[in-house]
Amino acid sequence: MNEKHIIKISKFLSLILRHNPQKINLTLDANGWANIDDIIANTKHLTLTKELILLVVENNDKKRFALNDDHTKIRASQGHSIAIELGLAAKEPPEILYHGTAERFVDSIKQQGLIKKNRQHVHLSSDKNTAINVGQRYGKPRVLVINTKAMRLDGIEFYLSENNVWLVDSVAVKYISF
Numbered sequence: 001m002n003e004k005h006i007i008k009i010s011k012f013l014s015l016i017l018r019h020n021p022q023k024i025n026l027t028l029d030a031n032g033w034a035n036i037d038d039i040i041a042n043t044k045h046l047t048l049t050k051e052l053i054l055l056v057v058e059n060n061d062k063k064r065f066a067l068n069d070d071h072t073k074i075r076a077s078q079g080h081s082i083a084i085e086l087g088l089a090a091k092e093p094p095e096i097l098y099h100g101t102a103e104r105f106v107d108s109i110k111q112q113g114l115i116k117k118n119r120q121h122v123h124l125s126s127d128k129n130t131a132i133n134v135g136q137r138y139g140k141p142r143v144l145v146i147n148t149k150a151m152r153l154d155g156i157e158f159y160l161s162e163n164n165v166w167l168v169d170s171v172a173v174k175y176i177s178f
Helices: 003-019 036-042 050-059 103-112 128-136 148-153
Strands: 065-067 073-076 096-102 122-124 141-147 166-168
Touching (some): 096 122, 128 141
Antiparallel strands (some): 122 166
16 A cells, blocks of 8 residues: 555544544544544545555554444544543653644743643653654754643643543643743
């Protein structure tokens, strides 16, 4: 299978499962799950099969998607801009986490902290290299160090997605080392 085609399908799945299921008249349940057969039936501009979707899920290096036990449903692991409930329980994070951003956003972050904007959560990683890779997508990378120990002491809850991305509602400036 052509790698460019797999990337195109992955981006399409991200679009419909995270942001715009209406694009193909897809219905997600309250937890963000969609029937794979519905995706295949409603997608006209790409030729999709169940096997191809499973291949994309299995080979996605960031594990952006999850399958139910019998592989009949799929959902995005995190990053939604639509209201869904991932059903994640609060979890104790490591004492520090990292956030990758671009240098050009640092002044704004120094003013308002990390905010989720149109997403459901702010995304944090447990390793610096992942944060660098995320930051590079938007320009010259900058890695911010988040004092999650202090956040937890202040009662802020964290969640861990199925693909090991730490999620939080926001991060105030006082918890960020630039």
